[in-house]
Amino acid sequence: MTEITLNVNGESKTLKDVDPEMPLLWALRDELNLVGTKYGCGIAQCGACTVHFEGSPVRSCSLPVSAAAGKNITTVEGLAKDEQLNALQQAWVDMDVPQCGYCQAGQLMSATALLEKNSNPSDDDIDTAMAGNICRCGTYVRIRAAIKQAAKAKRGGAA
Amino acid sequence: MSKQSTNTININRRKFLGGGSALVLGFTVGCKQEASQSAAVTPIENVSAEVASGASMPLQSSTFNAWLSISNNGTATILASNPEIGQGVKTALPMIVAEELDFPWEKVIVKQAPVDPVVYERQVAGGSYSVRSLWDPLRQAGATARAMLVKAAADGWGINVDDCAASNGMVSNSITGDSLDYGTLAGKAAKLPVPEIESLTLKATADYGLLGQRISGVDNQAIVTGQPLFGIDTTLDNLHYATYSSCPNIGGTIVNTNLEHIKKLKGVVQAFIVKGKGGYSELRDGVAIVANSTWATISAKKQLEIEWDTTDASTDDWSAMRDQAEQLATAGGGEVLHNDGDADAALAAAKTKVSATYSYPFVSHAPLEPQNCTVRIADGKVDIWAPTQVPARAMKSAAEMFDLDPASITVHQIRAGGGFGRRLYNDYFLEAVAIALEAKVPVKLTWTREDDMAHDYYRPGGTHGLQAGIDNQGKLTAWKNHYVTYSEDGKEAVRWGAYMESTFPRQLVENYQINQTLQLQTIPTGAWRAPISCAFGFVINGFINEVSTAAGIDHRDFMLELLAQDDEIPSIFGDAFVPARARETIIEVCKRAGWGKQQADNRGLGLAFYFSHNAYVAEVADVEVLAGNKIKLHKVYAVTDVGPIVNMSMAENICQGGIIDGISTMARLELDAKAGAVIESNFDQYQMLRMPEAPEIDAHFLQTDNVPSGLGEPTLPPIAGAVVNAIYAASGKRVRELPLSRAGFTLA
Numbered sequence: 038m039t040e041i042t043l044n045v046n047g048e049s050k051t052l053k054d055v056d057p058e059m060p061l062l063w064a065l066r067d068e069l070n071l072v073g074t075k076y077g078c079g080i081a082q083c084g085a086c087t088v089h090f091e092g093s094p095v096r097s098c099s100l101p102v103s104a105a106a107g108k109n110i111t112t113v114e115g116l117a118k119d120e121q122l123n124a125l126q127q128a129w130v131d132m133d134v135p136q137c138g139y140c141q142a143g144q145l146m147s148a149t150a151l152l153e154k155n156s157n158p159s160d161d162d163i164d165t166a167m168a169g170n171i172c173r174c175g176t177y178v179r180i181r182a183a184i185k186q187a188a189k190a191k192r193g194g195a196a
Numbered sequence: 197m198s199k200q201s202t203n204t205i206n207i208n209r210r211k212f213l214g215g216g217s218a219l220v221l222g223f224t225v226g227c228k229q230e231a232s233q234s235a236a237v238t239p240i241e242n243v244s245a246e247v248a249s250g251a252s253m254p255l256q257s258s259t260f261n262a263w264l265s266i267s268n269n270g271t272a273t274i275l276a277s278n279p280e281i282g283q284g285v286k287t288a289l290p291m292i293v294a295e296e297l298d299f300p301w302e303k304v305i306v307k308q309a310p311v312d313p314v315v316y317e318r319q320v321a322g323g324s325y326s327v328r329s330l331w332d333p334l335r336q337a338g339a340t341a342r343a344m345l346v347k348a349a350a351d352g353w354g355i356n357v358d359d360c361a362a363s364n365g366m367v368s369n370s371i372t373g374d375s376l377d378y379g380t381l382a383g384k385a386a387k388l389p390v391p392e393i394e395s396l397t398l399k400a401t402a403d404y405g406l407l408g409q410r411i412s413g414v415d416n417q418a419i420v421t422g423q424p425l426f427g428i429d430t431t432l433d434n435l436h437y438a439t440y441s442s443c444p445n446i447g448g449t450i451v452n453t454n455l456e457h458i459k460k461l462k463g464v465v466q467a468f469i470v471k472g473k474g475g476y477s478e479l480r481d482g483v484a485i486v487a488n489s490t491w492a493t494i495s496a497k498k499q500l501e502i503e504w505d506t507t508d509a510s511t512d513d514w515s516a517m518r519d520q521a522e523q524l525a526t527a528g529g530g531e532v533l534h535n536d537g538d539a540d541a542a543l544a545a546a547k548t549k550v551s552a553t554y555s556y557p558f559v560s561h562a563p564l565e566p567q568n569c570t571v572r573i574a575d576g577k578v579d580i581w582a583p584t585q586v587p588a589r590a591m592k593s594a595a596e597m598f599d600l601d602p603a604s605i606t607v608h609q610i611r612a613g614g615g616f617g618r619r620l621y622n623d624y625f626l627e628a629v630a631i632a633l634e635a636k637v638p639v640k641l642t643w644t645r646e647d648d649m650a651h652d653y654y655r656p657g658g659t660h661g662l663q664a665g666i667d668n669q670g671k672l673t674a675w676k677n678h679y680v681t682y683s684e685d686g687k688e689a690v691r692w693g694a695y696m697e698s699t700f701p702r703q704l705v706e707n708y709q710i711n712q713t714l715q716l717q718t719i720p721t722g723a724w725r726a727p728i729s730c731a732f733g734f735v736i737n738g739f740i741n742e743v744s745t746a747a748g749i750d751h752r753d754f755m756l757e758l759l760a761q762d763d764e765i766p767s768i769f770g771d772a773f774v775p776a777r778a779r780e781t782i783i784e785v786c787k788r789a790g791w792g793k794q795q796a797d798n799r800g801l802g803l804a805f806y807f808s809h810n811a812y813v814a815e816v817a818d819v820e821v822l823a824g825n826k827i828k829l830h831k832v833y834a835v836t837d838v839g840p841i842v843n844m845s846m847a848e849n850i851c852q853g854g855i856i857d858g859i860s861t862m863a864r865l866e867l868d869a870k871a872g873a874v875i876e877s878n879f880d881q882y883q884m885l886r887m888p889e890a891p892e893i894d895a896h897f898l899q900t901d902n903v904p905s906g907l908g909e910p911t912l913p914p915i916a917g918a919v920v921n922a923i924y925a926a927s928g929k930r931v932r933e934l935p936l937s938r939a940g941f942t943l944a
Contacts, residue, residue: 073423074422122420135419136846
């Protein structure tokens with residue numbers, strides 16, 4: 038057991054007496070009470086646990102918390118700044134993307150990472166970036182549309 | 197907790213409670229008045245009522261109670277009574293109240309109703325039945341409050357109610373032009389007699405302002421910011437975490453286990469054996485591990501060694517049974533379930549005969565949020581947080597199984613991360629209660645995905661040996677189906693494996709015979725999204741397409757001819773099946789899809805129709821079959837008649853979701869079992885559809901005045917038939933067994 042310090046959503050968090058093998062997912066949920074990141078499969082297949090690790094989307098169910106020591110982690114709770122939703126969160130609400138909503142934190146983390154790299158993604162870009170996230174309810178059609186709307190909003194409404 | 201009712205109906209009886217400033221109306225059924233009054237405390241506390249009235253009125257032929265309160269701060273609080281599992285009822289049900297109340301949606305506060313089997317009769321997410329069953333009571337709830345508010349305003353102005361108009365949360369005086377908002381009127385309105393239902397004027401469909409609009413789900417803000425919403429997010433003081441391990445060979449019992457080793461592991465607080473109760477589909481024998489984090493439970497579970505006695509466990513071998521079913525279905529025999537006319541004679545006399553065998557596999561529900569349940573037992577009270585489709589039934593089961601006073605149990609309704617029928621069964625709920633009773637600390641039980649795949653109530657597979665006869669006019673004159681399904685006892689079909697009496701196209705074909713043969717199978721089965729229909733929609737639409745092809749008749753025309761009669765046909769879903777409504781959906785979907793136009797090489801349209809849950813759904817798939825049996829799903833068109841749409845946004849969303857679910861399931865989902873244990877254990881072996889494979893979907897709804905019915909299930913059943921028919925149109929390859937991967941098809 039070890040003491041591990043992470044930077045989560047811009048705040049330094051120290052976990053005391055934590056199993057270094059504990060996946061980041063469970064450290065976030067059970068130790069830091071950040072429950073927005075979800076458990077779906079535990080084997081990096083469904084993407085519900087997606088967080089940003091130094092800016093890149095990773096599956097937190099399969100990343101030992103020790104590997105995140107000293108790293109910058111962003112979770113769905115950290116997407117909004119000063120209570121202002123990011124463009125994707127806003128598009129998700131405006132276009133009523135969720136059905137059950139359980140996968141959507143992971144979907145938003147993957148989509149946010151995509152738009153940070155690519156401000157005008159094509160359908161293929163979107164499909165590729167989002168292929169790691171399962172939506173059991175089947176909101177894929179809306180997710181695609183919301184990513185496009187958010188990309189447009191982020192670009193300042195330009196087509 | 198609720199009190200038992202002792203009073204008879206007293207329409208105008210009201211009970212006033214002190215504090216705050218609000219009108220609270222409680223609507224309840226018949227003799228349940230006392231219960232309604234005690235439960236009225238919940239919303240009143242939430243809105244600081246000054247004047248509150250728990251008013252009772254009879255809602256004939258209703259099974260529901262609704263609660264609505266109006267605060268003097270200009271908001272209305274509407275309680276959603278049924279579980280939200282992603283089907284959108286937490287938004288849709290309050291919309292119905294707000295429409296008749298004539299209240300601005302942005303000022304509505306939606307809260308989940310408490311679970312109370314006495315006050316609320318059907319707090320169930322199942323059967324696509326929430327909107328269908330609550331449509332009248334909720335409209336009456338809103339209209340009653342509106343009528344009382346209007347009366348309060350009219351009395352104040354000293355004018356007739358006919359000289360008042362209610363709109364957008366305001367009552368206006370058409371003589372003077374004055375207006376008052378509902379919040380101002382609420383206190384006075386609460387003191388008025390509750391009007392008779394017969395005196396209420398409900399809106400005509402054409403006058404809806406809110407219903408039919410696109411309204412974003414009430415929890416969306418919390419979802420996109422990751423707020424605690426789901427059962428698995430429950431946190432409590434001194435919360436402990438639990439895992440449960442039961443026999444992979446369903447029905448196995450515990451002989452021995454290495455508890456002493458497990459108890460020494462880091463983070464583990466307790467470990468113990470739980471003896472099964474109530475049959476292996478309720479509380480199975482298992483080992484509970486209680487620890488200080490979820491990860492500690494999962495880590496310890498990996499070191500758990502259990503010696504099982506499988507003497508009485510299932511021995512199911514699903515792939516062998518499927519092979520055997522194929523032979524049985526074509527061999528004839530079986531119990532005759534339905535025998536209209538004389539199918540054998542009509543077959544003998546037919547100009548053309550068609551026969552084929554269709555089959556589909558066992559599948560899992562796999563909701564993305566694994567089963568979980570949090571239980572706190574303290575001070576003689578049991579509090580339970582669980583994603584369940586049947587909170588009241590779960591509560592009753594727990595009370596009976598563990599001999600608890602039902603009045604001591606509170607089940608907190610909480611958003612479920614998908615249901616699809618899985619959470620109609622309460623095994624995980626009972627396990628969590630058993631663990632909490634033994635551990636004597638608050639516990640959150642979380643199943644691993646592997647637990648979830650191994651212990652589902654699976655959609656049963658099935659095999660159909662079909663025969664049809666066509667006369668020299670191309671008319672379908674004979675229909676025979678030898679259905680091979682499963683049975684635990686050799687007498688009754690397994691749960692959701694029995695042939696549905698009203699299955700399409702019964703009573704549309706003069707000579708119609710259904711035989712059924714049972715194979716022994718003991719792994720529990722259950723309702724899977726549109727049970728029976730989800731599989732039969734594929735079989736029947738695929739086979740009818742073989743019949744229309746053999747008859748040399750365009751499939752659309754053949755379907756319309758099959759559905760040409762005007763007589764209604766009784767259905768197990770409650771409402772009669774109206775062929776004219778089916779025809780309308782088929783005509784419209786074909787129009788939207790460009791049916792009849794020349795298609796490019798290797799590209800084709802497939803049409804299917806199915807009636808389930810009182811919904812009429814026609815779908816066309818536009819499919820291209822590429823080299824190597826790769827299938828490109830270009831687009832799916834769906835036309836649905838479920839009467840007026842409550843929330844157009846969720847209607848479109850869930851229609852698309854049902855179609856995606858159907859495609860996902862038909863593409864490559866199949867479970868196998870050996871020695872009574874399911875083999876596939878996680879999503880690497882059970883590969884659901886992903887975004888690159890998802891087609892564009894045109895979800896269209898006919899605007900009709902029919903009684904509204906629900907949408908959680910009925911858009912799924914037609915899609916597999918539409919896709920296989922399109923594959924045939926594109927390639928001439930007939931798919932008769934699912935998943936598509938069995939015949940080497942993959943999605944592009």
